[in-house]
Amino acid sequence: MLHGSAMASDFYSSEGDAILREAGLRVTRQRRAIVRVLFEAEDHPDAEQVLGRARDKDASVSQATAYRTLAALADKGHLHRHTFDGGVTRYELASRPHHDHMIDVETGEVMEFVSEEIERLQKKIAAEHGYDIVAHRLELYCKRRRR
Amino acid sequence: MLHGSAMASDFYSSEGDAILREAGLRVTRQRRAIVRVLFEAEDHPDAEQVLGRARDKDASVSQATAYRTLAALADKGHLHRHTFDGGVTRYELASRPHHDHMIDVETGEVMEFVSEEIERLQKKIAAEHGYDIVAHRLELYCKRRRR
C-alpha cells in the first residue's frame, strides 16, 4: 500500500505540474500541494478547505498563495468556481468530465449529473438568439422525495 | 402623462405594500421606496443600485435598511438573488414570470428565456434520483455568434 500511495502521489504531482505549466505558472512547492489537493478532492472544497488540506501536505502554504493560485488556475480555465446558492466559492478541477450539480437543500449534499438532452437544448436556445455558449451553470436545488 | 405617472406610482405602491405585508413586514416609507424600485426595475440591480434608486424616491433610505429589506424579502421568497459568475448579488422580484438567464460575456448584457422542455427534463432527472426540485438556476454564458 505504501507503494501504491507513493505512486499515486507521484502521478498526481506530475499531473499537477502539467496543469501549472499549462497555466503559465512556475511550479513551486506550495502550488504543488494546492494542485494535489484539487486532484484528490472528491468534493467541492472552498478556499479555506483547500488551504487546510494543502497545509497538511506542506505547512508553508499561506492563505495568500492559496487564493492566488486558485484565482490563477480559474482564470486560465483549469479550475471551475461554484457558488451554490449564496455560499462561499467552491472549486473543482476543470479536467474532470463535464457535469452539472444537484444540491440537496436539506443536507447540503452536492451530487453530479449530466444530460446530453439538456446540453443540446441549451445550445439550440443560444443559437436561436444568435449566440454560442461559452459556459453554463445548471444547479438543481432539491428535496428528497418523501414516500 | 402626469396622471399616468401618478397612477402607476400608486399602483406599484399598493402592489409593494401587499408584498411587504405578505412577507410579514411593516410598511414603512423606506421599504415602500425599495419595493417600488424592484417593481420598476427592468434589469437585475445589485444592492448598491437598489439603494441609489430608492434614495431618489426617498432620501432617508439607509444602506442598512436596503440590505435588511432585500434580505427579508429574499428569505420569504418574494425576491430572487442572482450571482452571475462571481459578481455581486443581484435582485429580481419573484413575482415575475419564471425564466432563466443568458449572459453575453462580452457586454455583460443579461437576457431572459424559458424552455418548457428543459424544465421538464430537470424534473425528470431529479425524479430519477428520488428528488423533487425546490428551485433551480440555469445560466448560459454566451458570445454573439460571428458570421
Added chain:
DNA sequence: TCTCTAGATGCAAATAATTCGCAATGTCAA
C-alpha cells in the same frame, strides 16, 4: 383618536471573504 410596544431605522463599528503592497526568496532559461 391616543397609547403602547414590538418592530424598524440610521449610524457606525464589526465581519467575512478575498485581494494587495512589499521585502525576501525561489524558479528556471540561458
Added chain:
DNA sequence: TTGACATTGCGAATTATTTGCATCTAGAGA
C-alpha cells in the same frame, strides 16, 4: 551557475454585507 523576474508570507487594505444600539414609528387595541 546565474540573473531576471515570478512567487512567497505577512499583515494591512478592500469589498460586500451584517450587526449593535439608541432612537423612532407602524399599527393593533382602548
